[in-house]
Amino acid sequence: MTTYAYIRVSTVEQNEVRQVETLAGRASQTFTDKASGKDTNRPALQELLATVKAGDSIVVASMDRFSRSLMDLQKTVEDLVTRGVSVEFVKEGLKFSPGSKDPVARLMLQIMGAFAEFERTLIRERQREGIAAAKASGKYLGRKPVFDAAKTAKLKEYLQRGLTPTEIAKQMAPISRASVYNKMAELGYRRQTKYAKAAVGS
Known part of the structure; x- marks a missing residue:
């Protein structure tokens, strides 16, 4: 029985220190992604999902670090629990364990997951509006390529x-x-x- 921590920040420039502090001492191994939470196509997450086995646990600082898609969040948590893996979200104070059918926890998963997805939609909309305004004023140059x-x-x-x-x-x-x-x-x-x-x- 092993406990793993999962940490995610959206970009290379962002700092994961706060999540590291939240999860300090709670896991024997940590998987870290520096990628968007729009889907589950993240190297460290996929490696984590392939590593865990029945009896293991995953601890995450908050739901939105695990996924910003309600569908992906629910599916991933349900798949893990079905495989015998427990999933805990520290900020929300929620834990999903094999055999547990806590209706309140499931409701909170849906509510908080929906909020994270809604927040991501708002962020995208603000970004589009900002880009449109910058283009209109001739100031938008686009994102600098990672690989020149x-x-x-x-x-x-x-x-x-x-x-x-x-x-x-x-x-x-x-x-x-x-x-x-x-x-x-x-x-x-x-x-x-x-x-x-x-x-x-x-």
Whole structure:
């Protein structure tokens, strides 16, 4: 029986210290993502879901760190509980355990999950309005690419040397592992152990 912690911040620039402090001493291993919570396609989350087994527990600082999609939140929690894994959200004071059918906890999961999804929708709407206003005034230049030509060349070099995405992200910090995976997919690399040999057409 092992307890794992899951931490998520939306960007490389954001700091996860507050979540680390909240979860201090509660888990033997921590999985951290620096990616959006819009879906479950996050490297550390997927690794965590593949790692846990019956009898294990997952502790998260708050629901919105686990997911900002109500559908994904409910499905992921239900799947984990069905597999015999407990899930605890510290901020909300909620814990979902195998065999438990607490209607209040389930109601709170739906309410808080819906609020997180609503908040994300509002943020997206404000971003769209801000971008539209900036474009109208000629001030919007778009997001600066994570990988320019030099960084892309360096990524290819690391892949040819056989480094894993995790190792590459450490070498190219503050570029995140998720960004490395995304660029690899863009370049036609498949997720294999020896990435240098995984390029399409190589």
